[in-house]
Structure formats: C-alpha cells, structure tokens
Amino acid sequence: MKKQLLVPAFASAALLVLAGCSSDGQSGDGLFIDVPDIPMAEELGAAEDASLDIVAWSGFVEPEWSDQFTEDTGCVVNRRVAGTSDEMVTLMRTGEYDLVSASGDASLRLIAGGDVAPINLDLIPNFGDDIVEGMKGQIYDTINGQSYGVPIGRGANILQYNSEVVTETPESWDVVWEADSPYAGQIIAYDAPIYIADAAVYLMTHEPDLGITNPYALDETQLAAAVELLQQQNEIVAEYWADPVAQITSFVGGTTVVGTSWEVLRKFTEDTEKFGGTLPVEGSTGWSDAWMLSSEADAPNCAYLWMDYTSSPEVNGAIAMNFGMAPANAAFCETSDEAAQHCEDFNATDEEYFSNVWFWTTPIEQCVDGRTDVTCTNFQQWTEAWLTVKG
Amino acid sequence: MPGTDTTAETTAPDAPSHETAGVELRGVTKRFGDTVAVRELDLTVAPGEFFSMLGPSGSGKTTVLRMIAGFEDVTSGSILLDGQDVTAAAPFDRTVNTVFQDYALFPHMTIAENVAYGLKVRKTAKDEIARRVGESLEQVRLSHVADRLPHQLSGGQRQRIALARALILRPRVLLLDEPLGALDKQLREQMQIELKQIQREVGITFVFVTHDQEEALTLSDRIAVFNEGRVEQVGTPREVYEYPQTAFVASFLGVSNLIPAELARELAGADGAISVRPERVRLAAVDSTRAPDETSVVGTITETVYTGPATRYIVTTEFGLTIIAERHNDHAPNDTAPYRRGDTVRVYWHREHAALVP
Amino acid sequence: MTTTAQNRAERTATAVPLHRPISTALHKRPRVRLGALLALPLTWLVGLYIFSLALLLITAFWLVDPFTSLVRPGFTLDNFALLFSNPAYISTSLRTLGIALAVTALSAAFAIPLGIFMAKIASPWMRAVLAVAITLPLWAGYLVKIVAMRITFTEEGFFNTVAGAFGLSGPGFGIPTVIITLTYLWFPYMALPVYTAIRQIPVNLFDASADLGASGWTTIRTVVMPLLTPALIAGSVFTFSLSLGDYLAARFVGGANSQMIGSIIASNINLNPPVAAAFSVVPIAFVVIYLLVTRRTGALERM
Secondary structure, eight states: OHHHHHHHHHHHHHHHTTOOOOOSSBSOTTOOOOOOOOOOOOSOOOOOSSOEEEEEOTTSSOHHHHHHHHHHHOOOEEEEEOSBHHHHHHHHHTTOOSEEEEEHHHHHHHHHTTOEEOOOGGGOTTSSTTBOGGGSSBTTTEETTEEOEEEEEEEEEEEEEETTTSOSOOSSTHHHHOTTOTTTTSEEEEOSGGGHHHHHHHHHHHOGGGOOSSTTOOOHHHHHHHHHHHHHHHTTEEEEESSHHHHHHHHHTTSOSEEEEEHHHHHHTTOTTTEEEEOOTTOEEEEEEEEEEETTOSOHHHHHHHHHHHHSHHHHHHHHHHHTSEESBGGGGGSOHHHHHHHHHTTTTOHHHHHTEEEOOOOOSSOTTSOOSSOOOOHHHHHHHHHHHHO | OTTOOSSTTOOSOSSOOSOOOOEEEEEEEEEETTEEEEEEEEEEEOTTOEEEEEOOTTSSHHHHHHHHHTSSOOSEEEEEETTEEOTTOOGGGSSEEEEOTTOOOOTTSOHHHHHHHHHHHTTOOHHHHHHHHHHHHHHTTOGGGTTSOGGGSOHHHHHHHHHHHHHTTOOSEEEEESTTTTSOHHHHHHHHHHHHHHHHHHOOEEEEEESOHHHHHHHOSEEEEEETTEEEEEEOHHHHHHSOSSHHHHHHSSOOEEEOHHHHHHHHOOSSOEEEOGGGOEEEETTOOOOTTEEEEEEEEEEEEEOSSEEEEEEEEGGGOEEEEEEEOOSOTTSOOSOOTTOEEEEEEEGGGSEEOO | OHHHHHHHHHHHHHHGGGGOHHHHHHHTOHHHHHHHHHHHHHIIIIIIIIHHHHHHHHHTTOEEOTTTOOEEOOOOSHHHHHHHHOHHHHHHHHHHHHHHHHHHHHHHHHHHHHHHIIIIISOHHHHHHHHHHHHHHHHSOHHHHHHHHHHHHSTTSHHHHHHHTTTOOOOOSSHHHHHHHHHHHHHHHHHHHHHHHHHHSOHHHHHHHHHTTOOHHHHIIIIIHHHHHHHHHHHHHHHHHHHHHOOHHHHHHOTTSOOOHHHHHHHHTTTOHHHHHHHHHHHHHHHHHHHHHHHHTTTTTTO
C-alpha cells in the first residue's frame, strides 16, 4: 500500500500545495460572501446514461472502489487526475466534468465563480452523524449556511524532525523560523504561496500586536510582517519542497533535519523512529478536501450517488488510507484493527488536535476573520509576495 | 611522352632564395595495427632536390610523407632533417611544410588569411605578415583574390594558394602529397611546369608524392618507386625508366615488354629476364634479316591501337610471348599504316635497348 | 446486352488507374505540388505555433478577476509593469539568464573536446559507445533525470560519498547544482550538432594547422571553433532557451535561492494567466536578443 501510494502521491505532489480550506470553526456569523445563485437538486432522479467525469487528486478515484460503484449504479466513472488546485479550477471551468475533489483554496474560487452547485445533503444518506465534527460546515464547503461540498478527508502540516540531530521533540516552530535556529541551513520549508499562512500562524503567537486572528485574513501590514519573517527564514532554509518525493529524499538523504511535513510523508520515510513528527504549541496549517458538484454537470444523479457511495465508512476509509489522510467518516475507524491504527496515526477523531489546525483557505479581499474595517490581501497578492520571498 | 627528358638533368637552381636541407630515413618502419605500411625503409633526399615518391595507392609513399611531416609516428627507425634527428618532434617543430592533396585550405578564412596563418600563429609582426603575404600571393600570381574565400576559387588557384601558404614559412623541405591529383589533365600539365619553376626559384627540397608515373618522370630529379611498403628502386627518371631493376618498376613505369629469364636466354643470350620498352621495338618483314646485335622474333599482329602520336601493335609471337611495339606516326597523316591486323611480322630490338631485370 | 455494357464499363474502369490523373495534374503544376508538400507543416507552424504564441502575447495585456481567476479581455500594461516594479522579479530574471548562459557555456566546453575525440581520435567502436552514452539520457523521462540528480547531490548521496573519500564535499542544493543538472539535461542537444560538425571538418585541416605551426589548442581556437560556430549556435539555442524555460530543476535541486522565471510562470499559469504570459515574454526576449547578437557578430554569414 505504501509503495503504491508513493507514485500517485509523487505525481500529485504539486497540487496539494494549494489545497486546503478554511479552518477552524464555522464561517463567522457575520460573514456573508456574495456568490452566484445556483439551484440545488431537490430530489434524486435515476442514474444517467452519461459517464461520470471526475477531476480528482491522484489516489482518490481508484478501480478498487469505483468498479463496485459502476456495478451498483451503472454509472461509468471517468477519472481525470489533476496536479494542482489551479488546474482543477481550470478543468472545472471547461464544464466537461461533473465532480471535483476540491481542496480549500480551490473551493472558494469555484463557489464564487459559479462553477459548482449547492449540495442537498438530504440526498446523501451516508453524510450523517459519523462525519467528524471538524469537517462539518467549514467555510470551504459551506457558504452563507449553504453546503457546497461533501468532505473526504483532512490532514495537518506537522513539524517533522530527524531525531538523531534534533534529539528533543521541538515544542515550537521557532526552530524553523528564527535566525538563530541551531539547525540553520538544514531546514526545509513548504514551497507555495499558501505557506505564508504558516508564518502568520507563528506570528499569531509570537507577535500578538499584529492582531492576526485568522492566518488567511491578513491585511497589508500583517502580510508584510509575514513576508518579512519568510525572508528571514529564507536565509536559514536548505530548500523548499512542493513535491512529496523531494521532501522525503531531503530528510532521508540528510539535506534537512527539520521542517514542514505531512503525517503520510513521515510514514514514507519508512523510519518513523528516526523521523519524528509533532504539532507545535502554535498550532499549524492543514488541508481538507471535499467533493464538489459542477453547476453544469450532465450526470448530477450519478454524482450524488458517487458522493454518497464514497461517504460510506468503507469507501471513505479506503480513499483516506490510499492517500494517507484522516477520513471524514469516523465510522471507518471501527471497521478493523488496521482502520483503527490508521485513524490513530492520522488523529482522525482527535478534534482537539485539529482544533489547533487552520485549514487552507483561499485568502480573499473580504477578511474571513470578520473584520470589515480593512481590506485583506487576496491570493494573487500572496502569490506575488511568495515569489518575492524566493526571488 | 614517356622517356622525354625535360627535367631530370636541369638541376642547380640559379639563386636559391631559401635555405634548404636534406632528408634522411634510417630503417623506418610503420605499422597500423597488424598491417605493415612501411618496412625497414632507408632513403636519402639531397638538399635542393626535387624528389618524387611514386607508387600505386597503398604502397606506403603517403605514409612516408606524413612521417616526415610529423603527422604519423614512426614505429621504429629514425628520420633526420638536415642531419638532425626529428623523429619525435611535433609537426610544428619541423622546418618542413606540406601541400595537401585537396589543398586543406581553411574554408572560413580569406585567401590572405589562409596564407598568413602560419606567420600569425608564430606571432610575426603585423606589417611583416602583410608584406610577406603580398609577396607570396604575387609569386603565385593571385594577388587579386586575396579577399575571397577558398570556395570562390578554381582548383588551380586553390592549388597555388596551398603552395603559397606552405612556402611563406620558408621551409627547408616542402612536402607535396599528390598536389595535382584533383586537377584535370590540361591544368595539371600547366601546374607541373609552374611547380618546377617555383622549386627552382626557392631552391628548397621538394618531396613529392604521386601515383602518376608520367608526372614523376616529368618533374623529378630523382624518383623512388614504392611497392608494398618498400622502395623498389631509386634513381633519376632516366635510370628508373630505362633500367628498371625489378619487374614491378618495369611494369609500373610506362608499358614494358617483360621477357622471362629462360626465354631471354634463348632469344637474346641474356643472363636473366629482360625488359624492352615498346618504343624500342621495331617491326620488319618476316623474311628480313637482322644484325647480330639485334634480337628478333616472328609473330602475328593480333591488335593495332591508334593513340594519336603513335600506333601500338600487339604481336603474338612463337613461344606464346606477346610483344608490344609502338611506332611513331611520322608518316603522312592520310597514309594507312604499313602493318595491319593479321600480318605476320618480325619484331626486333637492339640488344642494348633491352634492360636486364635482376 | 446489359451484361456486355457492364463488362465494358468494368474494363474501362480497370484501365483508368494507368492514367494516374492526380499525379499527372500535379506533375504539370509545380506550385500546387509545393503547396501540397508544405500544407501540413505550414498548418502546424502557423496554426499551432505562431497562433498560440500570438494568443499568449495578447493574453499578457488582459485582465484577471483577482478572486475567481477568470480572465477578461481588455488592455493593461500592469502585467508588464510587474516585471520591472519588483526587484525580486528582476533578480529572478537576471539569475535565470545567468544560469542559462552558464549551462550553455558548460555544455559547449564539454561538447567540443568530446566531439573532437569522438570524431577524430576514437575508434569506431568507442565512437558508437560514446554516441549511445550521450543520447542515453534522452531516453529517460525528464523528471526521472532531475530526481536522479537530486538523489546524486543530496547530503548523503552518491556525490558526497565519492567526493568524501577525497575530503571534498558536494555543492549541495543551489544554483551550481541547478547549472549542473540543466547541463546534464540539455547536453545532448549541444553535443550532437557539435559532434556532427566536427565530423564534417576534413581531417587534413587539423594536419594543415599543425603543419603551419599551430599547437592543438591554437588549432581548436582558430580553425575548429570558427567552423563549429553554426553548430554551436544551433546547440546553444537549445541549451539556452530550454534552460531559460525550466523551473523543475530549480524546484528539485535548487535549494533555497534559485527561483527562476519558469517558477514565476508556473505559479501564475492557472491563477493569473496574463501575468504568466507577460513573464513568458522575458525568455522569448532573451532568445531574440541572443540571436540578434550572434547575427550581428557575423558568425552565421561566413559559412
């Protein structure tokens, strides 16, 4: 399973960069985002004769479970693997696809662009009490009280370290941010604009005067402070990773000893004794994916059937294990010892753990922390700022 | 043309403008893998001499030239230039220069730049280069093409530029590797004369490689005839042509009637095989009597070949021997030849005109 | 009777191919023939290549919705202004240019002696082995090769293991390794034209140069190099432009400070296509300038 995973994960590497969603908590009470009015399905019709075209991360749609679905429903699944969130958005805008496994930074754009339709959760029986609390009603899939996505799984960006060099578990992210870090020159950082949020998370604790309350709602002053921190970090970074293979080889090959990681990548080092992982006191960023239905879907019934099918404990768990993330459906964790171990490894039901995780969300001009007196910086500004950090 | 003797004895240049040197090869052997290209070669070229190395392709003559130039290593033996051992010296450390078979002009340089090249790499002063290039181009009468590129020149012009480029360095020995091989016959004869004139002007040793026996005879002071990596004979054109010392030399230089030893003894009382040139063989009526110092034999004309200045008769004689006789067409142009195919004739030659082939 | 008529018709029909009307018609119309010959490549060139390039350039002036990334036709110079307003972008452009030039120079520096050895010195057997060795990397996937280089140059990788035996340590991940990796990737594109050009140099030019007093080095400088100019330009257009456009090498072996133009384009290609288009103009401009410079030096004319 691990080996199998590595290859698809490698291919999908870059894409996860931008994946993610808004974090912690419901969309703020006062937060109203202006989105196009797309009608929602009221009832489920018969499965269409058309094929179900899905844009997905590598590992999300595999014959292991899609063949059974086709047998059950008669819907033929046609998978298109995308490499980045941006690519997903572009593909969905062609109108040729019915479903997408959107990550948080893509989902807001898709909703705002009118590319995806609201979802009638009543038509998805498997979306029930077993869906973990932390993945219900997140801003990435629920706008203005209306759901747009069916959660698949989530994961945190953890601090990984080589225990032969970093002998004590770091309590703080300061080992990767501060210029006097004992590991200067051996640090790995994530290579994407969304990584600015990681700097913001650190600043929330260490520079409270900046007044950051949500790392995805940064005004220009706050963004400048984050960029300054990133530039300071650039001096001590050995390299940046966007590709999982690069990240794994960087640790295993000894180029880096501490830096951003995912739980699944730590497992891929095949030496979890040597490579430890922790969620430092400041908390961290993370990512979360959900199925979203195209507003121009030509097989919406099949799409609903698919979303229901993949929300079942077994299938949702299979996807989570295949990709290496925490499943959305907690019932999976009780299906077997192996499942229980997986849930434990990935903190699937540990809401306290995830309460400290800010899931990736596309930064938009409207401050998602609810502030109305300032304009926040949008993702394009983040992209430009990020290129400045590395330039 | 064979046997003409325009050059062989006209040596001693009037006023040698350049220093010259002799070349000596001592026991030189060259192997390419398992193939022996040159074996145990001893050769001496006198200073100021026009020396030709003649032979069929693959006979080793070009290899010898390339060893003198320094392009090929010597497997064993030594090469001396002006008495000094240069066996191990690099090409650019030898006072020899080469004119290549297809000229080897640098295609990206103008004619003037080509000629100047040797001086330039020697860091000669600019004004001196300009002066000498000017003189050099004048010498080969090509000053007007100085700014052209090699491909814009005719073959003969390129040939002269190659010569100028080599001579501008005032080598003591000039090596020429079939320099006229690519020219058509007429241009070739004209260039032969020019080459000889230039050699006389500069007065240096020319070592000339050719497979064209006529060219060798025309130009050379002495000729070395090569065969299978060995020198068969060295001598003046007259010596090698008239007195070939081996059957190979006899047959390679012009046409020769080679009469095996046994037959030669019977016919001419010779001590071994003899060679007689066709132009020395006469035809006469069968019943004519010959003088005692003449060798004669009766035969039938099986073929007559008209070649313009001469007519060649192929005569099959008794003993199964075929003799070629050549007769100058010195009769009136419209006269028919005195002998025809099928005639029975007596062929004869003066005993002294036959060379003993050891 | 009908049968007879049919038979006749059939017989006539079988006779027709002998006339080959199309070939005959084409034979008499050289222009049509030329058109037929060039139709496909021209469609490709104009339709796909030039058209898409023009489209790209037009896009560079368009606007984008900052939230949805939807592109709107319009006219703005902001995308180009961005190139110059941000010192980080300028330094990225210059860094990319420097890397591309270094890769080109390094490729040429390897290709020339190797080409001379292959064409003039090596035995036919050795030559075949080297030709395969040079082209071998072309058979592997691009990403595979970059990852291979990454593994080679990683801290505990092959390079450091070997160099460590001599008390040395490798360059790690950074600009030098990017240059090495790109040279490795694009070297065949330089080596093959250079080798072919050297093969075409008559061997007696080498002899002639030595004969006239030039050392081996002088011969390379004064004879071989000028004759190789067209091949070097052809090869360098590949190494130079391929390096200018690359960003994966920088991502995998670039360490912390080797962002290239391609990285900026890749970051913007879906998110902000007009900005990506504007940045795409930078490598194009570099290549055009490069070709103009080579043209001006007259390097192409004397051949």
